[in-house]
Amino acid sequence: MRSFKEDEILVLLGAGTSCDAGIKNSNQIITDIENQLKTNEDWKIYAELYNYIKSVYYQKQLHKGSSVYEVNFNIESLVSLLNIIISIKDKKLDIYSFVGSWEKDLQPFITEEKSKHLATNFRERIIKSLRGDWLMPNNWIENSIYFKKLIDFKKEYDGNSLKIFTLNYDKCVEQNLKEEKIECGFDEFDKWNSKRYDYENTQSDYYLYKLHGSIDWKKKKEEQLTQFNGEISPEDLAIIFGISNKLQSYDPYLFYFYEFRIHCIKAELVICSGYGFFDGHINDVIKHGFAENKNKRLVVNVFDDGKNDKEIQKEISDKLLIDVGQIKVFNKRAKDFYTEDLKLETLSNLFPDNDEDLPVGI
Structure with a gap:
């Protein structure tokens, strides 16, 4: 089984990964x-x-x-x-x-x-x-328990921190990893601080990056971003809508997007669950991360009962300009993917046994 070093695995979550918790995409x-x-x-x-x-x-x-x-x-x-x-x-x-x-x-x-x-x-x-x-339907906490499979996956990735990037506003990751050493970017006063991601001087097992904000983020003009569990007015809710607004010129959005770019380049295995590849900015980063490295692998978990794996694989390959042989599709519900396939042994088998490139289409 292939062993992975620090920063060689990246997880990207889209809306589809939360649907089995009753959260609407x-x-x-x-x-x-x-x-x-x-x-x-x-x-x-x-x-x-x-x-x-x-x-x-x-x-x-x-x-x-x-x-x-x-x-x-x-x-x-x-x-x-x-x-x-x-x-x-x-x-x-x-x-x-x-x-x-x-x-x-x-x-x-x-x-x-x-x-x-x-x-x-x-x-x-x-x-x-x-x-x-x-985004917070009845029983979402109980129904999102499959996210705890991330813990089992992290244990296999022994000794390394798991970087989780999400496009979602919901709190499925935070809820299910709350007993773990997870860094979400907020200090003891619920203020966001980029220094929380100082990897050399922090000891977290998980680092979470919410690229588009969160339903519990609050930001008034000229004030620091805070994490807030109470009622938040629509003007103060710190979430991003619309592709034209994705590249905000201020933190945490700019910081998180930069981190996503850096970690996409470093990663040898990129796991995308519930992401439909409709966001040009995100696609460009993934495309850039895979450029000139035929040994990287992209694992895609989507659920589309109208298409087969090869059709989905071809669409993603055309969109990202990545060889089809570098893409593995798991066309199933996120809950099933987390339970059945999110295992390091399973995913390490997607890599060649040596450093030579795989033939096209394998």
């Missing part, structure tokens, strides 16, 4: 919103605004050359465009973000935002729902 949340807009009187006032935003998003993607079937309109897309409307109203952003002839259709919504705060209220309702049933 982005597309499921959009479906729920659309149902609410049709059936719930409190939500119906946002229907016209929602339909406009969705139309704009599709139009922008089609202008970029995507087909209708390739467009992925999700909760991040929705909130990102709501933020743009609010920023235009506040004169913090020009109208250029919306394409061509759509500009004239946008003005009524900006005017309405000034008088009725429709976009602001819609965004607030969405964020409150995120911190409720969408």
Whole structure:
């Protein structure tokens, strides 16, 4: 069995890895919103605004050359465009973000935002729902117990710390590793500090990097980021929506993204669970990490009963420009992957017995 050194294994978690805990992924949340807009009187006032935003998003993607079937309109897309409307109203952003002839259709919504705060209220309702049933449903703690399999995996990776990067806002990792030596970036006063990731002078078994923020992160303007378990206003909730906002120029987002890049280069085994490869920034980092190293391996755990492993493997290979022989797909629910396959012995068998490159397609 291949032995792995420090920093040679990296774990990346996407929304699909939490679905078995009853936590909704982005597309499921959009479906729920659309149902609410049709059936719930409190939500119906946002229907016209929602339909406009969705139309704009599709139009922008089609202008970029995507087909209708390739467009992925999700909760991040929705909130990102709501933020743009609010920023235009506040004169913090020009109208250029919306394409061509759509500009004239946008003005009524900006005017309405000034008088009725429709976009602001819609965004607030969405964020409150995120911190409720969408990301913290009943029994999520009991249902997320399969995350404890990370502990068994770490024990096999004896003597080395496990670096876990997540795109999720939920707390499945923190909850299930709370009895372990895990570093989440916050000091004894619940203040975030990058020095917590000083690997030479810290002794943690796990390091967690929440690339897009967390439902318990709070940040007021000019104040330090804090971890907060109580009620957080939508304006102070420190999570990132929208691809255009992913590369924030301040910490912890900039720090975490830089760490992700560095560790992707160092890693020989990258394990992606529940990530659909729709984020260009994340894809670029993975692609760069695999450049010119044919011995690296990418393990992908997704669940798509409409495709077989080879189809998924080929799609990822085309997206990341990684040889198909470097990609291993586990097309199953995350709970099953954690229980059955997240074992160092299983994953070490994906590597060649010597330093020569594997033939293409093996």
